[in-house]
Amino acid sequence: MVSLHTSPLDQPGRGDAGGLNVYVRQLASALSRAGHHVEVFTRGEGSSDFLSPLIPVHYLPAGPPGPLVKEQLPQHLDEFGHALCKATTDQFDVIHTHYWMSAEAALSCRADFRIPIVHTMHTMGRVKLHEYPEARELAERVDAEDNIVGLAARLTANTPAERDELVRFYQAPLSKIDVIAPGVNLEIFHPDGNRATWPLPEVPGALKVLFAGRIQEFKGPQVLFNALRIARTEHPELPIQAVFIGDISGQDHLNLPHLVERYGMHDDVALLPAQPPERLADWFRAADVVAVPSFSESFGLVAMEAQACGTPVLAHASGGLAHTVLDAQTGALLQDLDPHRWAIKLVELARDGVPEAWSAQAAAHARDFSWERTATNAVASYRRAIQPTK
Template sequence: MNSILTPFRLGGIASPPRPRSIALVSEHASPLAVLGGVDAGGQNVHVAALASALADRGHEVTVYTRRDAPDLPDEVPLRPGVTVHHVPAGPPESLPKDELLPHMGDFGQHLAQVWRSGPPDVVHSHFWMSGVAALRATRELGLPLLHTYHALGTVKRRHQQLADTSPPQRIALEREVGLACDRVVATCRDEVDELARMGVPSSKVCVVPCGVDTSLFTPRGPAMARGPLPHRVLQLGRLVPRKGAAVSIAALALLPDTELVVAGGPPADRLADDPEVRRLRALAEKEGVTDRVRFTGGVPSREVPPLLRGADVVVCPADYEPFGIVPLEAMACGRPVVASTVGGQLDTVADPGTGRLVPPRNPEALAAAVGELLADPGARAACGETGRRRVLRRYCWDRVGMATEAAYEKAVDARPAMTGVI
């Protein structure tokens, strides 16, 4: 039976573990990235926040991410206790993550070279290609390795089919990482079941959800200015088809007196050149809602809370969602969420307590749920208050950091019995 280390069930650690040197490997998702691009989203937030939460608990954390610009320094202090290390692997330019696999050998070789002179106590890789690189180095040096997938190739293949641009080796390599690492840190229960179908035993898996910064994401503070319409619905995240913005636009046609703000994608001055934005604008024109859809482009992290506070309802209608940070951010800001019944959203969004869950790819169901909330200010307020309490109890980063730390300790303590290596 898998070990569930969700923060709200973790009663605390009997005695604080000693400070450790922790390596977080995140090959394409730098904690320094601007959010909203094709390959910059929840994983970037997760890695940055987890690193900070671990540093707050006394650990020294280094995040290893690929150098994607020639002028980046070798190391950048992110905050006290956290350093970002840029790894030379492939050309120093931005590349789609699906083109990075050929460079993971160099990435792993660099990790091994750095760690030979100063090995970390624990390595935690994020996303499957980071696992491939980290596995090479940890095998060579005998270091404990934990892995978080953030997304699984089997799920992507199932939903995207021929549109899946992942390397053909992805699923086999994901299975290899899951079987070879010391422990898999899954982010939701749905992922545990998917891993079991891949052949990764649940006995190797613990569940620690993603978290949210409850001091930044709060109901109090400035809100994005409203337009002339009575209601505003917000969709926030990367502008890729699976996030379901097309579903939101189709639903908007059934929601009079409502504007839809779509935040994410390239910078505002480059929206016109983005294929997904062009597709969505064409759909808005077809649905007759062009004047009620606003695209903001990529949003700096400091502007996200005001965006959320300015919405009546936040929608997360993804076709599939490995975890989904936006529902937590919205609930932390006291906003009701209408989300599709997929992945981590099944864990985070409580229907009817914090919002509504609807089938994916169903504009009518989305419109009905959103319309119900827009028509009832009292229900919106109640959902917002319940959502804030739920986040504080289960998903704040200090609790996620504590649960992750417990997973590290369990992996390190078990390692001598498994391999004879400390």
């Protein structure tokens, strides 16, 4: 597995780490438990670390030592690809690349080995610009993704929506795409467990809302914040509180502390750093509802992990979220990111309560998603890449 710009050992919700890190870590572990030999390659210094006793994580050079944001990495892909070629031997049957830079680096030295490449986009440049035209995307990204679609042996999509986006935006052949849903670590994310202590003043009947993810505009925390502000202004009699979990990420530097200070919302909003999975599950269980106002998600791992804890989800009905959350069953899907519409939904839940059935249905829905099933489907994709149908 190749995850160039971020290591599976990194803390999700911090820097460039997020759902991709969880995906690589959990899929690699599930494959290893099933008896497959897995090694992970990422950018970094030193020789190797270990994801588990059987899964080494190898660090390969790409540019100067020390941290680099992902926007600085494309000029160093050839260096990483060269190191990857030297480190890759005949013991591997397949290379599974994650995010466009990993595949571009691997493809740069494809003449040196004939190991098929299976690629997972996780996010796509054209889709991101379609959903969020203000996004800062590197010009070379879309060209690279076109190249990857043409040269990878197989493409995996997290949902049917992502499969359709590959076809619509990149003209990927349907016959080349395998839909493989990510999973949930059900040993960590489940309804029966500790609940975090809510860090805001106790107000009887307050609706408790949680956001978990990188603090950047594309993830939409500003949508939730503005919805809270509108709800408080228009319905001060309905208390709504929100906890935002995550660290600042990306180049837009969304300043939530400034917004809290500006609008005097210290009793309504708490800001916490990224949390490890076991602690994040405690926070999910402490909330009445989890908000996922992303402009787009290929799947929405946070939404599924929250549901696994029995916590309903409010999500933007875009990309994979429209498949991850079952509208009016495990939460609610909102058709756009207008803060006024999100405020209306929050006010409705604060006034009427979160439907009791949503919690049980959310947990039941999430139980259908396991990393073991993801690994089984991934192996089937690998075998198709190794022995394509003639």
